[in-house]
Every structure is written in C-alpha cells, then in structure tokens.
Amino acid sequence: MTRLPQPSHHRPADHSAAPGHQHAQAGGWGAVLLRALGSGSVASIASTVLVSARSRQRAGSVPAGTNAASQWVWGRPARHADEWSLRHTLLGYAIHHASSLMWAAGYEAWGRKRPADPPLLRGAGMAALAYVVDYHVVPRRLSPGFENRIGGAGVAAAYASFALGMALCDLVAARGHRSGTPRAQHRAELVQPGRNAQQQRRQQRGQP
Helix, strand or coil, rough: CCCCCCCCCCCCCCCCCCCHHHHHHCCCCCCCHHHHHHHHHHHHHHHHHHHHHHHHHHHCCCCCHHHHHHHHHHHHHHHHCCCCCCHHHHHHHCCCCCCHHHHHHHHHHHHHCCCCHHHHHHHHHHHHHHHHHHHCCHHHHHEEEEEEHHHHHHHHHHHHHHHHHHHHHHHHHHHHHHHHHHHHHHHHHHHHHHHHHHHHHHHHCCCC
C-alpha cells in the first residue's frame, strides 16, 4: 500500500542570530582585549586622518594636530610644533594610539556586557566619555592638545570619527552577516523541494 508523503518537520538551521549575541559568546576578557586591538586601531587611524586633514586646513601643517599630543612628554611647546619629527609626530601618534586602545577596550567590554546595544551607540558613548575625561577631568597636559590647531568643529569631528572607527568593525561584520543569511536560506529552499520529491518517489516505489 502506497503511503502518503508525510510533511517534513525538519527546519533549516537558524543562522540569523543577532551579531551582538554572537559577540557576547565570542570569549572572555582575553577576547575582549584582542578585539580592542582591532577596533582601537581603526578608531586611532580614522581620527588621526581627520585631525591631520583639519590641521592642514587650519594650521597649514598636516602633523600639527598629532604633534600636540606629545605634550604629555614635552609640555606646552608641543602644541606649536609644525614639522614632522620622531620627537613630536611619532610620539604624539603613539600616545593617541595607546589611548585609543584603552577606550576601545571599554567599547568591547560594553558590547560583552550588553550585546543588544547597537555598535554606533556604544561608539558614541565611549567617544563622549573620552571627550569629558580629556577636557574636563585630566590635567590639560594630558589632553590631546589639538584644539588650538583644528578648532572646535574639528574637535567635534575628531571625536565623531573616533566613535565611528570603534564601531566600524562591528558594523561591517553585521552587514556581512545580514547579506549572507538570505543566500543561505535561498539555497536551502532550492535544495529542500528536490529532496522531498526524491523521498516521495521512493515511498511510492515501496523503497525505504
């Protein structure tokens, strides 16, 4: 006796887990610090590019804004250094990069604690906190020092680019995840009817 085909109860695996949920399961604090190396480096580069472009417009010197951060070591004269140099440019960038990694660690820790919060929200929150600490908490010598070289609008743009830089890796990963899921589901939809048809023909022939 021919059996009627039974509806399949198998569902394709759900690959649409939220990127934030995957982020939360991606390891402990060692993984957080490892991710901070990436997000902090991107934030450091993005903000440095913005500061350099603004420095060229306002001060006529590309490295002027970066040089200013070397005031941590050299004091007030560093805010007026215009030339490329190991003494000011390299040291200034090293200080900025180290600071970026520190704030990125906070960004990644936030994502581990609250994975549902959007990357841009976390990036903006950490950038705002960095601004408050830089200009209202620590001594002026420990601030970025570039405010006189790039202007108030430049400072706002620098922290905005810093926020976007921290969030960029997560935004790209989330976009890739969303674009990949429909393709996987579409392939499953194409394959599943063919398998059901084969099972139906076998059942009609009395084959297991």
